[in-house]
Amino acid sequence: MPPTPTTVPCQYRTGKTLGSGTYAIVKEAVHIKTGKYYACKVINKKLMEGREFMVRNEIAVLKKISSGHPNIVTLHDYFETANNLYLCFDLCTGGELFDRICAKGNYHEPDAADLVRTILKAVKYIHDSGIVHRDLKPENLLFRTPAEEADIMIADFGLSRVMDEERFHLLTEICGTPGYMAPEIFKKTGHGKPVDIWAMGVITYFLLAGYTPFDRETQQQEMEAIIAGDYKFEPEEYWVNVSETAKQFVRECLTTDPIKRPTAGGILKHPWLAKPHFVPDPASPHGGPTDLLPHIQKRLDARTRFRKAVWSITAMKRMSLLAGVGGSELSEKIHKYKEESEKEELNEASGSRG
DSSP states (O other): OOOOOOEEEOOEEEEEEEEEOSSEEEEEEEETTTOOEEEEEEEETTTTTTOHHHHHHHHHHHHHHTTSOTTBOOEEEEEEOSSEEEEEEEOOOSOBHHHHHHHHSOOOHHHHHHHHHHHHHHHHHHHHTTEEOOOOOGGGEEESSSSTTOOEEEOOOTTOEEOOSSSOOOBOSOOSOGGGOOHHHHHTSOBOTHHHHHHHHHHHHHHHHSSOTTOOSSHHHHHHHHHHTOOOOOSHHHHTTSOHHHHHHHHHHTOSSTTTSOOHHHHTTSHHHHSOOOOBOTTOTTOOBOOOHHHHHHHHHHHHHHHHHHHHHHHHHHHHHHHTOOHHHHHHHHHHHHHHHHHOOGGGSEEEEO
16 A cells, blocks of 8 residues: 555545445535645555555556546555555535536537547546556546536546556556547557547547447447447537538547557547538538537436436446456445445544555
8 A cells, every 4th residue: 555654643624425436435525724625535455455556556556646646536544443544635516527518408529529628638647647547438538616617527547557668568457438448458469548439539529429339238249349449420410510521530539459559649639639620510501510519418317317316326337347256245345345335433533644
């Protein structure tokens, strides 16, 4: 675990639980002296036994890039108690990407391009810092505040890795969220920064239509479609209002050969990001862009219902692979350890500053 020199009285008080991940819960925390609020990732030590490298790695990545870019969450502090590890991040209160889009009332292709450009600039910064994120997806794109002009932030660096440029190597373990994973991850041929560009292609497709390009009936079929690069801009009713330039941008990101896939710096120069592209709305008196929200909303409503069922299964499978134990046994363990994390009164504990 991170270095733990001296034990000091804890400087935070935890509040409500904001969410729950694969091996951690996220709680609101207030810094007692400053009154400033943070999102605090609480990781039960027992749950991480044998997998401490995951937390150590997340801290190493975040220390390297924290505070360096306005669109990347900052790790402000980390410490541990007898039972838990605590990582304190920016508290992003503006909600997830698609919740924000749906709340807007209207949404056009240039809006999607603006979002993609902003995220890609942050991805370029991450890559220039020698890091690959490996889990870019809409759920990890959060808005800093509810304000309309709020920054969008890349969050959750739990699967990120520092790429050793001196001693060039490729990562080979399977990781990420299936629908956003690049072909080379499934093929185990070695992967690196190009996986993030592939994920950006999937995110862009999603931003334009409200569903992912490799949606299939089973995970096996989805994996086969990804490896083959088998996707279409269909059904046509969802794509008739999207420009050919946007589709070309998606195609370039979804190049199956990682060597031929553009870099973050290269794809940022694409015409779709250089100036507004859109299909004019025939009903608009000034020939403005067509509103993409009605179709996206329709698909997202169906996806939200489906996602709730799938998320718990995916999280369980991911933890089973990590822990090498059966589903029901693991389910009990996770529930028990997360309950322990939830109950710990941080203001009564002592923490060791990292």
